Amino acid sequence: VVGGCANSPDAEEEPGNIVIGFSQSGTESNWRKRHTESIREELDKEGYEVLYRNGFMNQDRQIQDMRTFIAYKVDMIVFTPIMEDGWDAVLLEAKAAGIPVIIVDRHIRTAEENLYLTHIGSSSKAEGNRAGLYITNHFQNSSQSSVKILEMKGLANTSPTNFRSEGFMEVISRDSRISIKASLEGDFIRSKAKDVFRKYIEENGWEDIDVLYSHNDEMTLGMLEVMEENGIVPGQDILIVTIDGQAEMIENLRAGKVNCVVECNPNAGWYVRNTIKRYLNGNTIPDEIYMPETVFSDKGNLDSIPPREY
Numbered sequence: 639v640v641g642g643c644a645n646s647p648d649a650e651e652e653p654g655n656i657v658i659g660f661s662q663s664g665t666e667s668n669w670r671k672r673h674t675e676s677i678r679e680e681l682d683k684e685g686y687e688v689l690y691r692n693g694f695m696n697q698d699r700q701i702q703d704m705r706t707f708i709a710y711k712v713d714m715i716v717f718t719p720i721m722e723d724g725w726d727a728v729l730l731e732a733k734a735a736g737i738p739v740i741i742v743d744r745h746i747r748t749a750e751e752n753l754y755l756t757h758i759g760s761s762s763k764a765e766g767n768r769a770g771l772y773i774t775n776h777f778q779n780s781s782q783s784s785v786k787i788l789e790m791k792g793l794a795n796t797s798p799t800n801f802r803s804e805g806f807m808e809v810i811s812r813d814s815r816i817s818i819k820a821s822l823e824g825d826f827i828r829s830k831a832k833d834v835f836r837k838y839i840e841e842n843g844w845e846d847i848d849v850l851y852s853h854n855d856e857m858t859l860g861m862l863e864v865m866e867e868n869g870i871v872p873g874q875d876i877l878i879v880t881i882d883g884q885a886e887m888i889e890n891l892r893a894g895k896v897n898c899v900v901e902c903n904p905n906a907g908w909y910v911r912n913t914i915k916r917y918l919n920g921n922t923i924p925d926e927i928y929m930p931e932t933v934f935s936d937k938g939n940l941d942s943i944p945p946r947e948y
């Protein structure tokens with residue numbers, strides 16, 4: 639990681655003279671829209687000039703966007719990677735051009751170290767742990783001899799998908815009665831999850847599924863529609879644990895249609911702004927900046943859920 643202030647632009651530089659290239663991965667969810675707004679709002683407040691590009695969930699396009707920033711000689715790049723791998727070449731180009739890069743939200747894997755300044759985002763593994771804990775606690779005193787889970791995964795080869803599965807397995811494997819019956823891929827997209835789940839039910843039925851563990855709210859919303867079509871009572875016939883915390887899902891939690899919402903915090907803007915400011919002022923930046931997150935569930939804190947803007 640490029641720590642410290644080796645490549646810092648002049649600390650005396652006026653914010654209006656600092657240009658930040660911000661490459662977002664796409665607009666697949668309300669969560670993602672809020673994530674984008676949060677970063678843009680905070681960088682605007684600071685008075686930085688922001689060049690924004692949407693990669694529309696296409697890695698080649700995102701790499702091209704980063705190359706545009708490099709050609710433009712921006713002062714810093716803020717980048718939300720769609721995938722885990724495949725960024726080494728463009729990050730080496732940014733490094734050679736002396737442009738520090740901040741990775742936001744998803745993690746990446748690079749062959750070489752020191753290709754970016756820091757990562758700011760969630761611990762997806764902790765989110766998976768929290769989802770697993772809700773389920774193991776829920777069944778702790780139950781006499782049920784087996785608990786079957788349907789997992790709806792996010793996009794393959796992305797860190798939230800990998801870590802949300804890993805963290806979840808780590809916890810549920812402590813109770814031998816609990817197992818994953820099927821893992822489906824919904825790519826974090828509502829319509830995809832809806833189609834995949836509908837097909838699954840047509841072929842396998844749903845009666846032996848006790849729990850749905852979904853890697854994001856958009857996919858859960860699609861699956862709730864399929865449950866309605868099939869006369870399944872969500873939150874009762876099937877226990878539902880979902881990740882993100884979008885406003886619509888909190889309403890579903892309050893209505894008893896979902897049982898647990900593991901928060902994934904999209905409000906990265908303040909952390910990004912603060913990190914850039916500290917870096918430009920010559921401070922050493924930690925390799926990893928985790929954002930605070932919590933869990934909302936039918937076991938308790940429904941009255942204290944902060945208002946959602948996404």
Ligand code: AHR
Pocket residue numbers: 666667669670743744798826853854855856881882902
């Ligand atoms: O990378 C974070 C995930 O991406 C969010 O949970 C999801 O909603 C988004 O699509």
